[in-house]
Amino acid sequence: MKMAHTCVRVKDLEASLAFYQKAFGFEEDRRRDFPEAKFTLVYLTLPGDGYELELTYNYDHEGYDLGNGYGHIAISTDDVAALHKVHTEQGFEVTDLKGLPGVPPSYYFVIDPDGYKVEVISNR
Template sequence: MKMAHTCVRVKNLEESLEFYTTAFDFTESRRRDFPEHKFTLVYLTLPGDPYELELTYNYDSEAYDLGNGYGHIAISTKDLEGLHEKHKEAGFNITELKHLPGVPPSYYFIIDPDGYKIEIIREK
């Protein structure tokens, strides 16, 4: 077995596509429109990684309540400080670099347009 994809529901498909392609270099790998059922699925991948992020857009939805169960997804990078600076300069909603006790800074969080937290971690 292997992981296939993670789904997040988005209220504005174009805004979310702009965020994920600009912030992380995701590219659209496929799209499935179901106008008769009023939803669209867009699958995104990172270069060299087949794992997909599925953006689900329900035409008539205004927003989603993230509740208290969602934590975050994580994306690793070899250049943590460089990506952090890119996100800061672009004006994205990010935290400062963080660390666990006794460890140098190794992660930060960015928030997408729907309020989903994404942890950016230093690639090991």
């Protein structure tokens, strides 16, 4: 077995696509529109990575309650400090660069248009 995808429900498909493409370089792999059922699925991938992020857009839905059980998705990078600087300069909502106790700073979070947290971590 292997991981296939993670789904996030979005209220503005175009805003979410723009965020994930600009912030992380996601590319649209495929799109499935179901007008009779009133939803669209867009599958995004990172270059060289087969794992997918599925954006689900339900027509005429005003937004979603994220609740307190959802955590985050994580994306790794070779230079977390440089990407933190880029995300800050691009005007995204980002947290400070942090580290676990006794560990140098190695992660931060970017908030997407729907309020989902995307953790950016250093490659191992």
